[in-house]
Amino acid sequence: MSEKTSAADFLPDGRSLRTLRQAALDCRGCELWKDATQTVFGAGPRKAKLMLVGEQPGDKEDLEGEPFVGPAGRVLDQALDAAEIARDDVYLTNAVKHFKWRPQGKRRLHQTPRAGEITACRPWLDAELEAVHPVGLLALGATAGKALFGAKVRVGKDRGRLLESPLAPVAGLTLHPSAVLRLRDHDEREEATATLVEDLRMLAGAVAEREAG
Ligand code: SF4
Numbered sequence: 001m002s003e004k005t006s007a008a009d010f011l012p013d014g015r016s017l018r019t020l021r022q023a024a025l026d027c028r029g030c031e032l033w034k035d036a037t038q039t040v041f042g043a044g045p046r047k048a049k050l051m052l053v054g055e056q057p058g059d060k061e062d063l064e065g066e067p068f069v070g071p072a073g074r075v076l077d078q079a080l081d082a083a084e085i086a087r088d089d090v091y092l093t094n095a096v097k098h099f100k101w102r103p104q105g106k107r108r109l110h111q112t113p114r115a116g117e118i119t120a121c122r123p124w125l126d127a128e129l130e131a132v133h134p135v136g137l138l139a140l141g142a143t144a145g146k147a148l149f150g151a152k153v154r155v156g157k158d159r160g161r162l163l164e165s166p167l168a169p170v171a172g173l174t175l176h177p178s179a180v181l182r183l184r185d186h187d188e189r190e191e192a193t194a195t196l197v198e199d200l201r202m203l204a205g206a207v208a209e210r211e212a213g
Contacts, residue, residue, distance in 0.1 A: 005029065007097075007123040017046055017131050020124065024097060030120035032098035032113070037062045042093025042128050049207050051091040051134035051168070052076075053125065054176060055143040059108050062099035067092045068177075075177035076140075079193060083200035091132045095147040096121045110178075118147050129167055136207035137168035138199070141176025149173065159199055162206060170206045174199035 007029035012019050021041040027033060040057035043066055060070030068076050080087050095118050101108040113121075125147070129137075139145040145153045149163055149171070158173050165171035174196055183189040 036098040044091030048091035050136040054140045056096040072178040079196040082197040136170040145173040
């Protein structure tokens with residue numbers, strides 16, 4: 001049998017979130033499944049108005065099989081709270097559905113997925129976008145930003161404003177909550193958290209405005 005090179009080979013006929021999630025468990029569209037515990041598919045309501053897309057599951061997400069349940073997820077939860085957005089109303093997912101890591105002692109250190117792995121996983125993200133059809137789409141961090149909006153987007157220059165995208169009527173880019181965690185300086189951390197909250201508010205506000213018509 002020839003080696004599969006994309007998630008497209010594993011997409012099911014049915015396109016409900018439940019069917020997609022089930023099918024994604026068996027995805028072998030790139031090499032990343034080999035060292036991961038399980039597929040971490042997106043989570044949230046099918047009718048979510050807002051979809052947030054991160055890079056890939058982390059260590060805790062890999063073990064639990066749910067997105068944004070580790071330390072970065074806690075930062076995101078705090079930011080969502082501050083922006084007065086209910087997490088349960090949001091669809092959360094990642095550009096890549098398996099945890100990519102390398103060992104360091106007993107720890108598993110995150111590794112950024114390669115462009116080829118992001119491309120291989122893209123059919124799942126496209127299927128989620130099709131199923132949820134969000135009004136607002138927010139990429140968290142550079143990897144998700146590039147996956148959704150192209151290689152030229154940069155968090156530094158493109159966050160804090162709405163982006164044109166065929167993927168959703170309202171689109172934007174902000175930093176990944178794990179970028180907040182990496183900051184050691186208290187003030188820098190506060191500032192980064194405030195940035196995340198500000199961008200979440202902006203997206204949610206633009207979605208509400210659009211919905212109001
Ligand atoms: S990372 Fe994506 S394409 Fe690769 S095996 Fe996992 S689900 Fe499939």
